[in-house]
Amino acid sequence: MSEDNDNADEVFGFFTEIGIINQLSTAMFAKSLPDGVHPSHFAILNHLARMGDGKAPMRIASAMQVTKNTMTHSLKVLQDRGYIEVQPDPEDGRGKRVFLTETGRAFREEAIALVAKELRHVIGADQRAIMHRIRGDLKQMRKHLDDNR
Amino acid sequence: MSEDNDNADEVFGFFTEIGIINQLSTAMFAKSLPDGVHPSHFAILNHLARMGDGKAPMRIASAMQVTKNTMTHSLKVLQDRGYIEVQPDPEDGRGKRVFLTETGRAFREEAIALVAKELRHVIGADQRAIMHRIRGDLKQMRKHLDDNR
DNA sequence: ATTATATAGTACGATATGGAACTAGTAAAG
DNA sequence: CTTTACTAGTTCCATATCGTACTATATAAT
Numbered sequence: 001m002s003e004d005n006d007n008a009d010e011v012f013g014f015f016t017e018i019g020i021i022n023q024l025s026t027a028m029f030a031k032s033l034p035d036g037v038h039p040s041h042f043a044i045l046n047h048l049a050r051m052g053d054g055k056a057p058m059r060i061a062s063a064m065q066v067t068k069n070t071m072t073h074s075l076k077v078l079q080d081r082g083y084i085e086v087q088p089d090p091e092d093g094r095g096k097r098v099f100l101t102e103t104g105r106a107f108r109e110e111a112i113a114l115v116a117k118e119l120r121h122v123i124g125a126d127q128r129a130i131m132h133r134i135r136g137d138l139k140q141m142r143k144h145l146d147d148n149r
Numbered sequence: 150m151s152e153d154n155d156n157a158d159e160v161f162g163f164f165t166e167i168g169i170i171n172q173l174s175t176a177m178f179a180k181s182l183p184d185g186v187h188p189s190h191f192a193i194l195n196h197l198a199r200m201g202d203g204k205a206p207m208r209i210a211s212a213m214q215v216t217k218n219t220m221t222h223s224l225k226v227l228q229d230r231g232y233i234e235v236q237p238d239p240e241d242g243r244g245k246r247v248f249l250t251e252t253g254r255a256f257r258e259e260a261i262a263l264v265a266k267e268l269r270h271v272i273g274a275d276q277r278a279i280m281h282r283i284r285g286d287l288k289q290m291r292k293h294l295d296d297n298r
Numbered sequence: 299a300t301t302a303t304a305t306a307g308t309a310c311g312a313t314a315t316g317g318a319a320c321t322a323g324t325a326a327a328g
Numbered sequence: 329c330t331t332t333a334c335t336a337g338t339t340c341c342a343t344a345t346c347g348t349a350c351t352a353t354a355t356a357a358t
Contacts (some may be wrong), residue, residue, distance in 0.1 A: 145173040
């Protein structure tokens with residue numbers, strides 16, 4: 001019983017710590033992102049730029065860990081801003097494909113530069129050391145949670 | 150330039166990993182929480198139970214890393230469910246104080262038991278080892294970000 | 299071929315959250 | 329004291345997200 005509770009407390013504490021770090025870092029991101037672009041929108045642009053565009057909304061949704069509803073909404077926003085183009089999938093009548101526009105790519109580059117500049121004031125050598133040190137463990141944890149959800 | 154980008158990539162990657170873990174763990178939490186109680190609401194109950202109740206909404210908001218708007222909303226929900234009571238602060242005419250009800254305490258206990266049960270299927274020895282290993286680094290990172298926001 | 303099942307995306311409604319403006323009360327400056 | 333600046337909390341509005349239900353297409357079963 002009390003062992004279970006201790007265990008639960010430890011697990012709780014861990015995820016709480018993760019949650020706070022996420023909260024703080026996301027807020028910092030949001031502040032350095034220009035003109036009211038939400039971090040989640042930027043994450044989509046980033047994903048498309050890094051992993052290659054032409055992906056289906058559902059695949060992006062899975063990668064971003066959000067529902068397809070959310071993806072529909074986010075893509076609409078990005079489309080309205082001219083950062084992406086959405087075309088029907090020629091091989092699947094149900095599907096669509098998402099492409100970055102030049103505007104979108106340029107926007108991402110600028111945003112990254114801006115965020116990097118801001119980060120330089122907050123992330124020092126100690127922080128980079130920590131990141132490097134626990135990166136592997138985090139990756140493993142993420143993978144485990146992802147596989148067992 | 151490319152050094153900056155590499156650095157940014159590393160930092161990006163780290164926070165992305167954190168974000169995904171947070172997303173997955175929160176989703177698990179949400180699923181094991183009974184009857185549509187949001188994780189953020191539970192976090193408030195948990196905070197009050199662990200840190201002691203009778204706190205002002207603003208102090209809880211700071212601890213939870215949310216705005217006071219959000220806190221007003223969340224407290225209303227918890228109050229409607231009978232988990233908390235909100236009373237005027239006798240020492241400050243502007244302020245209020247938040248107290249857990251017996252219902253609220255009981256609810257928290259049950260929820261923890263339920264969540265702990267679910268967690269047992271997902272968190273194994275390897276995961277606990279990771280948590281234990283990186284706990285200190287995470288704490289330090291959280292503190293640094295918190296101090297420098 | 300027809301039917302049943304599964305998947306991609308959308309529409310609608312509900313909720314959590316944040317920003318801006320507001321009220322009421324406190325604290326500090328003169 | 330009076331005025332000014334600050335703080336606690338609320339309200340209103342906008343947005344991100346999710347759940348449910350729906351349409352359209354694709355795949356499997358028979």
